[in-house]
Amino acid sequence: MKFNSFFIPVFFILFILIFSLSTFIPALSEYGYVSSYYPNNYTNSINISSSNFIWPAPGYNKITSYFGYRNAPTSGAGTYHGGIDIAAPTGSNIIACSSGIVTFADFYGANGFTVKIENGNLTFLYSHVSPTFLVHVGQYINKGEVIAKVGPKNVYNVPNNPYKDSNGNPTNGATTGAHLHFAIRKDGQAVNPLNYF
Numbered sequence: 001m002k003f004n005s006f007f008i009p010v011f012f013i014l015f016i017l018i019f020s021l022s023t024f025i026p027a028l029s030e031y032g033y034v035s036s037y038y039p040n041n042y043t044n045s046i047n048i049s050s051s052n053f054i055w056p057a058p059g060y061n062k063i064t065s066y067f068g069y070r071n072a073p074t075s076g077a078g079t080y081h082g083g084i085d086i087a088a089p090t091g092s093n094i095i096a097c098s099s100g101i102v103t104f105a106d107f108y109g110a111n112g113f114t115v116k117i118e119n120g121n122l123t124f125l126y127s128h129v130s131p132t133f134l135v136h137v138g139q140y141i142n143k144g145e146v147i148a149k150v151g152p153k154n155v156y157n158v159p160n161n162p163y164k165d166s167n168g169n170p171t172n173g174a175t176t177g178a179h180l181h182f183a184i185r186k187d188g189q190a191v192n193p194l195n196y197f
């Protein structure tokens, strides 16, 4: 009898504790403090990710094309989208979401002018950037450093550039307008960048 009368309140308190924790943790994730994939919330400010990456386009959070299968927005753009498109005007700063070494800074086919940064088994691609590169191959980049500017829609003097707009002017890869195409490859495979934010 003594056993029961002592433990019933203990179990009651434990139950209340577990119940309140289980409701509290999902409530945190609703508001984005815990990593979760809520596409509709991406018009709100996102800065620090669950992986401790920094959002690559400060001040610009509107995603105009998500990762995965889609209708090709323009000729030469894939139906499988290996990254995300972030709307941002020409000249906007692009920052390194993670530290790493620059392994590529050049025109990269449909991606247009592109900077690649490697960190371990991850490669970060920042595409349709300005042809006036701010970094060079071999350079070590700190997370948060400005590595490029969002490029213009049209670029000139790229040898054998097959990408053109409806007026026949050469474009910065397969693109319909200024934006940042941001991609992450893990062990060489494209992964959804939003999984890291």
Ligand SMILES: [Zn+2]
Pocket (backbone or CB within 6 Å): 065, 081, 083, 084, 085, 180, 181, 182
């Ligand atoms: Zn894209």
